[in-house]
Amino acid sequence: MKWHNPDILLWLIALLPLMLVTGLMLRGRIRRLQKMADRGLWPTLLPLLSPRRLRTKNFLRIAALALLIAALARPQWGFKWEEVKQRGLSIIVALDTSKSMLAQDIKPDRLQQAKWGVRDLVSELRGDRIGIVAFAGDAFLQCPATIDYAAFLMMLDDIYAGIVPLGGTDLFQALETSIDSFEKSEEAQSDKVIILISDGESTTGDPLALLPRLKEESIRVFAIGVGTKEGELIQTSEGFVKDPDGNVVKSSLDEKLLERIAFETGGFYVRSAPGDFGLERVYQQGIAQLQREDRESRMSKSWTERFQWLVGAALVILILESLIRPVKWRSKA
Structure with missing residues (x-):
């Protein structure tokens, strides 16, 4: 396996502070709710609140962004040998x-x-x-x-x-x-x-x-x-x-x-x-x-592009993220 644009992978490092900031924002939201009401009262006052779902949606967004960055780096694996002619x-x-x-x-x-x-x-x-x-x-x-x-x-x-x-x-x-x-x-x-x-x-x-x-x-x-x-x-x-x-x-x-x-x-x-x-x-x-005039030829590796798989995985994750409601479903009972 090789990367056509490996330098782009450095952008993955930028996701670490992004994950930290968004995590702190969610935590700050929970703390403000704790100041407003005791956690034991949340099922009564905020029956639809789901901190776990909020954290899951945030994680999925960042995971999709990471896959898109990796796709831009153009991963390649698998190759075939091709004859390349040198021209005069x-x-x-x-x-x-x-x-x-x-x-x-x-x-x-x-x-x-x-x-x-x-x-x-x-x-x-x-x-x-x-x-x-x-x-x-x-x-x-x-x-x-x-x-x-x-x-x-x-x-x-x-x-x-x-x-x-x-x-x-x-x-x-x-x-x-x-x-x-x-x-x-x-x-x-x-x-x-x-x-x-x-x-x-x-x-x-x-x-x-x-x-x-x-x-x-x-x-x-x-x-x-x-x-x-x-x-x-x-x-x-x-x-x-x-x-x-x-x-x-x-x-x-x-x-x-x-x-x-x-x-x-x-x-x-x-x-x-x-x-x-x-x-x-x-x-x-x-x-x-x-x-x-063709003067000589040599065999060259032709690598197969695989970035499509990462783009597809990112799209699937974004679809899953959009299907997750930030709150629990209201019971019809």
Whole structure:
């Protein structure tokens, strides 16, 4: 047996104080009744009162809540072996983490929208390797190309504006680091794709100098332009970003460079928009059309979900709880 989301089980600890509080509330109710009348008079004054039924109903509610929490943790037991084929496509997401990505012309900001878009892209992949390069004025490989999507998403969540200490935006370093990362991956001979996500404002380096190398190694670049042509001020926790002269900096989308890089390498360019970041189009119209070759296969355990049993048990308990009256039935005699 295993749990798909074991961290959710920690919420069961919160039920202990809940049980204590509700128990004390019921006890307080009984004590107030004892002050009003001696317990021996209750059968006469309060013939329908049933403290035991009240305690039972409270216990059943908490038990049902515990089962629902356990169901959210997705218990799994029983499995079957399935053959999983490794596909020969490697993807590197080069993600701009410069301060300009904090501009809020795309809510909540450009970088967060980009991260959500990449997360949606991962859900479309079926055995393709994916890695990520974070860049600003420099670049580094945050996660090598891998089929461990859970690990990739963890590394994606760790990215923030400023993770690269050197300021500015260097698309040359972003592409060069991405190209070099393919040579370190296990699928060195597989088809290769770079998804370049940026607002296009390259402040240093000349990414066009890498076009011959990209073509030679048959690496396609699909570019996503993040932001609007009108632009937006860049707001950080320390206030608005200013240039050396003290003027407030306004960041706007520069598409020309991104369009050329994508076009020259056989990819295409997409401008992001609210509600449509563009990565779905990149996958459906670009990446999904690439030829893939099955290179190897492995056996993988496919666990059977069992959360339905816990949900069903919780519903049964809630039905039983609703059938228990908080007071005794009145005799018709």
